[in-house]
Amino acid sequence: MDSPANVPRWTPSPSPTRSPSKRKSSVDELELQSIISEEDGKPAAAGPRFPFSTGASTTGPDPPPYSGSYDASSMAIDMNEGKSYDGGKGLTSKGSRNGLLLTWKDLWVTVPGGKNGGRPLLQGLTGYAEPGEILAIMGPSGSGKTTLLDALAGRLSSNTQQTGEILINGRKETLAFGTSAYVTQDDILMTTLTVREAVHFSAQLQLPDSMPTSEKKERAEITIREMGLQGSADTRIGGWNVKGISGGQKRRVSICIEILTRPKLLFLDEPTSGLDSAASYHVMSHIVKLARQDGRTVVASIHQPSSEVFELFHNLCLLSSGKTVYFGPVSMAEQFFSSNGFPCPALRNPSDHYLRTINADFDMDVEQGHGGSTEEAISVLVKSYKSSEISQRVCLRAAFIRDQKGGIPEKKGSQAGFITQCLVLTERSFINMYRDLGYYWLRLGVYIALCLCVGTIYYDIGKTFGSIQARGSMLMFVAAFLTFMAIGGFPSFVEDMKIFGRERLNGHYGVGAFVVGNTLSSIPYLLMISLIPGAMAYYLVGLQKGVEHFVCFVLILFVCMMLVESLMMIVASIVPDFLMGIITGAGIQGVMMLNGGFFRLPDDLPNPFWKYPMYYIAFHKYANQGFYKNEFEGLTFPNNIAGGPPTITGEEILKNTWQVETGYSKWIDVAILFGMVIVYRLMFFGILKLVEKVKPIIKAAFAPSPRQSKLISENPSSSRPDEARA
Numbered sequence: 001m002d003s004p005a006n007v008p009r010w011t012p013s014p015s016p017t018r019s020p021s022k023r024k025s026s027v028d029e030l031e032l033q034s035i036i037s038e039e040d041g042k043p044a045a046a047g048p049r050f051p052f053s054t055g056a057s058t059t060g061p062d063p064p065p066y067s068g069s070y071d072a073s074s075m076a077i078d079m080n081e082g083k084s085y086d087g088g089k090g091l092t093s094k095g096s097r098n099g100l101l102l103t104w105k106d107l108w109v110t111v112p113g114g115k116n117g118g119r120p121l122l123q124g125l126t127g128y129a130e131p132g133e134i135l136a137i138m139g140p141s142g143s144g145k146t147t148l149l150d151a152l153a154g155r156l157s158s159n160t161q162q163t164g165e166i167l168i169n170g171r172k173e174t175l176a177f178g179t180s181a182y183v184t185q186d187d188i189l190m191t192t193l194t195v196r197e198a199v200h201f202s203a204q205l206q207l208p209d210s211m212p213t214s215e216k217k218e219r220a221e222i223t224i225r226e227m228g229l230q231g232s233a234d235t236r237i238g239g240w241n242v243k244g245i246s247g248g249q250k251r252r253v254s255i256c257i258e259i260l261t262r263p264k265l266l267f268l269d270e271p272t273s274g275l276d277s278a279a280s281y282h283v284m285s286h287i288v289k290l291a292r293q294d295g296r297t298v299v300a301s302i303h304q305p306s307s308e309v310f311e312l313f314h315n316l317c318l319l320s321s322g323k324t325v326y327f328g329p330v331s332m333a334e335q336f337f338s339s340n341g342f343p344c345p346a347l348r349n350p351s352d353h354y355l356r357t358i359n360a361d362f363d364m365d366v367e368q369g370h371g372g373s374t375e376e377a378i379s380v381l382v383k384s385y386k387s388s389e390i391s392q393r394v395c396l397r398a399a400f401i402r403d404q405k406g407g408i409p410e411k412k413g414s415q416a417g418f419i420t421q422c423l424v425l426t427e428r429s430f431i432n433m434y435r436d437l438g439y440y441w442l443r444l445g446v447y448i449a450l451c452l453c454v455g456t457i458y459y460d461i462g463k464t465f466g467s468i469q470a471r472g473s474m475l476m477f478v479a480a481f482l483t484f485m486a487i488g489g490f491p492s493f494v495e496d497m498k499i500f501g502r503e504r505l506n507g508h509y510g511v512g513a514f515v516v517g518n519t520l521s522s523i524p525y526l527l528m529i530s531l532i533p534g535a536m537a538y539y540l541v542g543l544q545k546g547v548e549h550f551v552c553f554v555l556i557l558f559v560c561m562m563l564v565e566s567l568m569m570i571v572a573s574i575v576p577d578f579l580m581g582i583i584t585g586a587g588i589q590g591v592m593m594l595n596g597g598f599f600r601l602p603d604d605l606p607n608p609f610w611k612y613p614m615y616y617i618a619f620h621k622y623a624n625q626g627f628y629k630n631e632f633e634g635l636t637f638p639n640n641i642a643g644g645p646p647t648i649t650g651e652e653i654l655k656n657t658w659q660v661e662t663g664y665s666k667w668i669d670v671a672i673l674f675g676m677v678i679v680y681r682l683m684f685f686g687i688l689k690l691v692e693k694v695k696p697i698i699k700a701a702f703a704p705s706p707r708q709s710k711l712i713s714e715n716p717s718s719s720r721p722d723e724a725r726a
């Protein structure tokens, strides 16, 4: 570690500077401070009391020099300008009684690549977040803010490797579903719902069954008002095709949904992006109040806070290329920067100043005004921070918190019961399917058009010898191509999966409830698109008369559509990419269609593989055979083959022409198809569960050893994230 004397000093710019002690409290902040003081029973002391090792002059009274030993518990006061945010009750009681104390030490996150085999995204970060406070993570774009949030929330993507220690209340506790909430940078919302519907459904899903529905609705309404959304409560959220609420309003809906349960630990990734300064201030001050009320821990990454918003934060973590430029109380940052030769010019928002000082992306374009490149400035600040007392205090404070092993509050989990979740998800999904034109309505139109084509091409098919082949082809087209068209709903399935991914990660409901909801809600629509176009094709072609035959025809069509939908949901859960998913799904169906017993008769299918097992796996086998039995059994056709009997029965055609297994009834084929639907849905459930369970195991298995991380740390310059981005 560089000694303070070795840290290069920066020539300050001649511009007038703000005095760090002149931080002006807004009315609301004063309100907040008075709340804190009342709670603590102590007046809030003012002014920074933090010494910096760089020894630069500050406007306040000289702080006492570092004596070499700290009382880490009292640092809670030092690090927060004298506010005893602990409520004067001691750290242990705070952590265990109410909130979650989050600490991280020497946190490294790497991705494959770089000279040493790993490219560091975060480089040995240490810090903490405490109940009742907001920790703001700031830094230029690509500095690692989201990565830090993801690491703390246990959501890093599978290609990353993480080392270091993250503790909650001093324990190595993986953040369980529902223990915390995370508002992601992207607003993944059900676009067809109105704001009110989205929040109400979420309240019903997340709040416990013991809470009456009216109370859940009230909580939802209060939260909508708190986020200033009452004016747009009945407007649809909207997506790429339908204009709905604005981007900033979507941001607030996302926050609204996640704070419904008042989680103990809240991660917010750019909560104010897209909001104007007034809305940002209101949203953030509401979050501060929430944090204060019940000792919630809030960690938020933020891009461009106004000075008022900035003053709402307690601690600041300033990152550059995954390294800590500063971690400590917000109010001390000014002093830190000015002591290193980067004083904040008068009338400039301090947060703008910090970001401008450490943003190296536009080094060539920006006139620095302090005689050096941004890279050098960052290097000075990073080194200075490492050797500063503030960094030592942060480490000591984090260590102190780690040692205070508190209890972990009960997991929130999926709080509504399984049945409630199933019912709510079914209703929500049903509404979504109804309003999303692409889900079923478009397909209904296409099916009607296709069935009109089938009906007119095979119109009044009759019972001639030639109609045998025509019947077979027509039925095969219905079994294969009409069901294949279910692929058209794939974009909507991908959207559903995205929403499921977000809600599941935050523990809103279980996998089982999602699968049940998704299955039940689709049944009425699938029945409709099987029945209406199916009836048109059936009666125009003039297939076998009798209700039983028609019911069997529609049932086979319906169950095949369910099968294809289930298959596509499985694909969407494995390949959540629109184009790749469609190609994969089409490929699987193409293979099944090919060896379903029509294009190559069953006895001619090569064995092994195509006959056993593929022929028996392809649902087209059962669909074709069910359709053929339903149509040919009981019919008689004239025989045009010379030397043969004058007529030929449907049973003979089934056996000799189509090589159908006639040993069992068509209803058995229908039952097998229904059984396949259940198997496919169980597979869908199993894959979702497996992904959830296996991902963390794979990540743990591939995590680099501490030695590897050390190697990267010794030569980090070879693999800076922003270099790789460039």
Ligand SMILES: Nc1ncnc2c1ncn2[C@@H]1O[C@H](COP(=O)(O)OP(=O)(O)OP(=O)(O)O)[C@@H](O)[C@H]1O
Binding pocket: 111, 121, 139, 140, 141, 142, 143, 144, 145, 146, 147, 148, 157, 159, 160, 721, 722, 725
């Ligand atoms: N899973 C990953 N694989 C490879 N690189 C990654 C991964 N996640 C993040 N990165 C890289 O790490 C760097 C930091 O990304 P991150 O999203 O944390 O930045 P950020 O500070 O949140 O940026 P922004 O403010 O623009 O959202 C970027 O260069 C990004 O490309």
